[in-house]
Amino acid sequence: MSNNIILEMKNITKTFPGVKALENVNLQVKQGEIHALCGENGAGKSTLMKVLSGVYGYGTYEGDIIFQGKTCEFRDIKQSEELGIVIIHQELALIPYLSIAENIFLGNERKKGGIIDWNETLQRTQELLTKVGLNESPNTLITNIGVGKQQLVEIAKALSKEVKLLILDEPTAALNENDSENLLQLMLEFKRQGISCILISHKLNEISKVADSVTILRDGQTIETLDMHKDEITEDRIISGMVGRDLTNRYPHHESKIGEVVLEVKDWNVFHEQHADRQMIHNANFNLRRGEIVGIAGLMGSGRTELVMSIFGKSYGKKITGTLIKNGKPITNNTVTQAIDNGFAYVTEDRKNYGLILMDDIKRNISLTGLGKITKNTVVNEQEEVMVAEDMRGQMKIKTPNILQKTGNLSGGNQQKVVLGKWIFSGPDILILDEPTRGIDVGAKYEIYTIINRLADEGKTVLVISSELPEILGICDRIYVMNAGRITGEVSREEATQEKLMTYMTRSSS
Structure with missing residues (x-):
């Protein structure tokens, strides 16, 4: 494995009852790059990332995960996080009746003498919220903020850990254009800091803007990996790989018959x-x-x-x-x-x-x-x-x-x-x-x-x-x-x- 490859997944196969979700999938991610993962719904993108992060633990799939040159056998998400692999899932996993600060440091508490140091917790939370552009008090309950803001809390939670590889599954799906742009700029800042990112997104304009490489999955298999800097890559080119055909018009023609x-x-x-x-x-x-x-x-x-x-x-x-x-x-x-x-x-x-x-x-x-x-x-x-x-x-x-x-x-x-x-x-x-x-x-x-x-x-x-x-x-x-x-x-x-x-x-x- 090349020295600048931080992650390699080889021949990953994952089966659920009645369906093979992944079949011999291969993925390589370079140090400090933003690597996009594209595919239709059900193509296996989220499943592959759950294998990588230990949500689907070692023994439940076939194939190898090599991170920073070492073969890994993650049995749960805690083991992957200890090595610096942090995933933000498409479906949020926050506790509604805990505060933003409590959610961010849950399981990763700031302590002094075995007791939670609330001053440090609140101060660090405020720094993280500022970094992700969320103007809320650290004491605000999750249930009192919308799904878009909850997504930013998830990102702040990921940043509270020692991240080497950050996986973002549809991170801007719940965000408006301004917040999405801020998050993309944040990813580019991570890249400058040497942090690798895997971005799962259906917003192809975002992929074109920030990604260095794109791997396309279709029906649980690797179709191809494209270099965004070397190849002539257009959104239509990516779509063709995803769906296996050309999609000439993204909005079907419609003649409205409007009544009373x-x-x-x-x-x-x-x-x-x-x-x-x-x-x-x-x-x-x-x-x-x-x-x-x-x-x-x-x-x-x-x-x-x-x-x-x-x-x-x-x-x-x-x-x-x-x-x-x-x-x-x-x-x-x-x-x-x-x-x-x-x-x-x-x-x-x-x-x-x-x-x-x-x-x-x-x-x-x-x-x-x-x-x-x-x-x-x-x-x-x-x-x-x-x-x-x-x-x-x-x-x-x-x-x-x-x-x-x-x-x-x-x-x-x-x-x-x-x-x-x-x-x-x-x-x-x-x-x-x-x-x-x-x-x-x-x-x-x-x-x-x-x-x-x-x-x-x-x-x-x-x-x-x-x-x-x-x-x-x-x-x-x-x-x-x-x-x-x-x-x-x-x-x-x-x-x-x-x-x-x-x-x-x-x-x-x-």
């Missing part, structure tokens, strides 16, 4: 759940039409998720006031059950905590929102449940050997497809999608966009929240823009540009 107004939201106001005097949504007014795909754009903290969650059964907020009018008649969505009965569905941005029962199978997850359709005299018709799950598995192109597969064993993108399938089965009139393609590869994104278009063609109304402006521009008929809890603009598809949206996203009021 289905939903009007008038003078909507929402206050914070913990801080009763903090208003999150200010006099929001908007409408949605039948067969229309409407986007909500805004920076992190603009109030997009708080707005739609408060509408969906008041699942967020206190002192909620305003009027909902559906099909010309006032309605009340005081509970999630009532919202579902009124024809609403909400695909959450946080599928792990709020979208799925990870320990249950695909079949049960898909049927949850529509049990009344397959139940007679309080007894679920299991044959119908199987038929529904198989139908959704096909529609959503969920990569799994069968519908009895544990949902927690699926890749992040396939989990997202299960969430979407679950809500489609409920038969909504109004489908709210909060970051529907977060953590999903370009091929699967196209499939999701096609499904969204089909739902609109069937007369459904689709409301999409996305942090990716090209996505909003590519699929939406009309776009509302939010900043600081206020709707600051409304733009048609014909008028919309990234520059115009960004202007509204930074505007103080409408």
